[in-house]
Amino acid sequence: MPYAVAKDNVRLYFEEAGTGTPIIFLHEFAADHTNWEPQMRYFSRGHRCIAYSARGYTPSDVPPTSDVYTYKHFYTDALAVLDHLAIAKAHFVGLSMGAYSSLQIGLNAPERALSMTLAGVGSGSAIENLDAFRAQCRANAEQYEAIGSVAVAKATREAPSRIPFLLKDPRGHADFYAALARHDAKGSANTMRSFQGGRPSIYTLTDAIRTVPTPALIICGDEDDNCIEPSLFLKKHLPAAGLTFFPKSGHVLNLEDPALFNEMVERFIALVEAGRWPVRDPRSMG
Numbered sequence: 001m002p003y004a005v006a007k008d009n010v011r012l013y014f015e016e017a018g019t020g021t022p023i024i025f026l027h028e029f030a031a032d033h034t035n036w037e038p039q040m041r042y043f044s045r046g047h048r049c050i051a052y053s054a055r056g057y058t059p060s061d062v063p064p065t066s067d068v069y070t071y072k073h074f075y076t077d078a079l080a081v082l083d084h085l086a087i088a089k090a091h092f093v094g095l096s097m098g099a100y101s102s103l104q105i106g107l108n109a110p111e112r113a114l115s116m117t118l119a120g121v122g123s124g125s126a127i128e129n130l131d132a133f134r135a136q137c138r139a140n141a142e143q144y145e146a147i148g149s150v151a152v153a154k155a156t157r158e159a160p161s162r163i164p165f166l167l168k169d170p171r172g173h174a175d176f177y178a179a180l181a182r183h184d185a186k187g188s189a190n191t192m193r194s195f196q197g198g199r200p201s202i203y204t205l206t207d208a209i210r211t212v213p214t215p216a217l218i219i220c221g222d223e224d225d226n227c228i229e230p231s232l233f234l235k236k237h238l239p240a241a242g243l244t245f246f247p248k249s250g251h252v253l254n255l256e257d258p259a260l261f262n263e264m265v266e267r268f269i270a271l272v273e274a275g276r277w278p279v280r281d282p283r284s285m286g
Contacts, residue, residue, distance in 0.1 A: 001013055001059060002014055002015070002016075003060075004052070004080050004081040004083070004084035004085070005080065005084065006055065006073070006076065006077050006080045007076060007080065008063075008068060008073070010055045010060070010061045010063055010068070010073075010077070011060060011061045012052050012053065012054070012055065012060045012061075012077055012080065012081055013033065013052060013053050013058075013059040013060045014033065014050055014051065014052035014053075014081050014084075015033060015040070015050070015051055015052070016048065016049060016050045016051075016085070017040050017041075017044035017048075017049050018043070018044025018045065018046070018047055018048050018049050019047075019048050020046050020047040020048050021047050021048065021090075021091065021114070021269075021273065022047065022048045022049075022050065022082070022085075022087045022089070022090035022091065023043055023047045023048070023049050023050070023090060023091045023092075023093055023269070024049075024050045024051075024052075024078060024081065024082065024087075024090045024091070024092055024093070025039060025040070025049070025050065025051040025052075025093050025094070025098070026054075026078055026092065026093070026094035026095070026097075026098025026099070026101050026102055027051070027053070027054065027057075027094075027095060027097070027098050028095045028096035028097050028098055028120065028251075028252070029096060029097045029188075029191060029192070029195075029196060030156075030176075030180050030252075031095070031176075031179075031180075031252075032053045032054075032057040032058075032179070032183070033051040033052050033053040033057075034051075034179060035176070035179070035252075035254070035255060036051040036254065037051075038254065038255065038258040038262070039051075039093070039254055039258075039261070039262060039265075042258075042262045042266075043262070043265075043266070047091075047269075048087075050081060050082075050085065050087075050090070052077075052078075052081050054074060054077060054097075054098075054191070055068070055069065055073065055074070055077060055187070056069060056184065056186075056187025056188065056190055056191045057183065057184070057187055057191075058183075058184050058187070062184045062186055062187040062190075063190070064186065065190070066141075066189075066190040066193045066194040067194065068194075069190045069191050069193070069194035069195050070194055070195060070198060070199075071100065071101070071104060071195055071198065071199040071200070072104075073195075074097070074101045074104075074195055075101040075102075075104035075105055075108065075109075078092070078101055078102075078105060079105070079109060079112060082112065088112070089111070089112055089113065089114050090112070090113070090114060091113075091114045091115045091116075091117070091269055091272070092105055092106075092113050092115070092116045092117065093116075093117040093119075093265060094116070094117065094118060094119065094121075095119045095120050095252075095253065095254055096119070096120040096121065096123065096227075096251065097191075097195065097196070099117075099118040099119055099120060099121035099122075100121060100122075100199060100202075102116040102117070102118060103116065103118055103121065103202070103209075103234075106212045106214045106216070106238075107205065107208050107209070107212060110212060110213065110214050113214045114214075114215075114272060114273075115214060115215040115216065115217070115268065115269060115272045115277070116214055116215070116216050116217075117216075117217045117219065117265050117268065118216060118217070118218045118219070118231075118234065119218075119219040119220070119253050119254065119261070120219070120220065120221065120224055120227050120251045120252075120253055121202075121218065121220075121227060121230055121231060121234065122202050122226075122227050122229075122230020122231060122233070122234065123224075123226035123227050123230070124137075124196070124201070124226070125201040125202045125203055125229075125230045125233075126201070126203075126229070127201055127203055127204075130201055133197075134197045134198070137192050137193065137196045137197030138192075138193060138197055140152075140192045140196075141188075141189040141190070141192040141193035141197070142189070143155075144185045144186075144188045144189035144192065145185065145186070145189045148185045149180065149181050149182065149183045149184070149185045149188060150181040152180075152185075152188070153177045153178075153180040153181035154177075154181075156177075156180075157173070157177045160225065160250075161221070161223070161224045161225070161226065161227075161250040161251035162250055162251060162252065163223075163250060164221065164223050164248060164249050164250035164256060165250055165251075165252050165255065165256040168248075168256060168257075169255075169256065172255055172256075176252065176255060202230055202233065202234065203230075203233065206237055209234065209237045209238055210237050210238075210239065211239075212238055212239065212240075213239055213240055213279060214240065215240045215268075215272045215277040216234070216238050216240060216241040216242070217241070217242050217243075217244070217264065217265065217268040218231050218234050218235055218238075218241055218242065218243045218244070219231075219243075219244055219245075219246065219253055219261070219264060219265075220243070220244075220245050220246070221245070221246050221249030221250045221251060221253055221256070222245045222246065222247055222248065222249060223248060223249060223250050224249070224250050224251045227251070228245075231243060231245075239279040239280060240277060240278060240279045240280065241280075242268070242277070244264055246260060246261075
């Protein structure tokens with residue numbers, strides 16, 4: 001199996017396909033590298049595509065303690081995969097947790113990002129609800145440890161932002177949750193406790209976000225209520241951001257609407273590579 005090795009010697013399993021300008025895919029909490037298969041097959045026709053499983057998600061290593069699951073570990077892991085492959089720059093395509101990590105690349109290592117696609121980004125950011133959100137993350141971590149991934153998958157399959165997926169594609173939804181049930185419970189608990197429950201709210205990063213020149217595409221489902229306001233916030237403050245909403249869509253955008261997702265990301269990357277995705281012109285601002 002191919003592995004990259006993080007700074008703290010955690011092994012990260014990855015797969016790659018195709019040749020051309022690199023694209024690296026960063027998955028959400030409830031996913032792993034396999035959930036990017038529709039994108040790996042599509043984009044590898046014209047790009048070198050890499051998908052990897054984050055720490056805590058087999059067949060990557062599952063460190064036993066939550067202190068090595070911070071948001072800093074997650075975004076530097078993405079860079080470790082690129083370093084292993086001797087890739088200087090790539091297009092970053094992230095969903096949810098992966099979108100947050102992609103944003104952190106833009107903030108902390110912008111020289112590595114040709115662009116960043118931020119899909120389903122920003123849940124849990126609301127300052128007024130931040131303490132409650134973090135408490136819920138700790139409770140979710142304890143649930144993973146108490147009842148395991150199979151039971152958690154059954155309990156979360158009808159979360160509000162997942163219902164649009166269920167309604168559109170029951171088979172795809174069932175496959176998604178069958179895969180979630182196979183996740184390592186300790187890895188999921190540690191990720192929930194430390195990454196999800198410990199990352200800074202994007203609303204506390206406003207000044208830094210305003211300095212990021214990296215071309216960005218923000219994608220949000222219009223029924224993914226927890227991500228709508230953060231997506232609007234990022235559109236307002238990221239200098240080179242575009243924003244699109246998918247109609248009647250929830251959180252799992254790359255699987256729920258794969259054709260639309262691929263079309264939008266492909267168009268975005270083509271415009272970036274043509275030098276036609278600039279920082280917003282001040283004349284367009286009211």
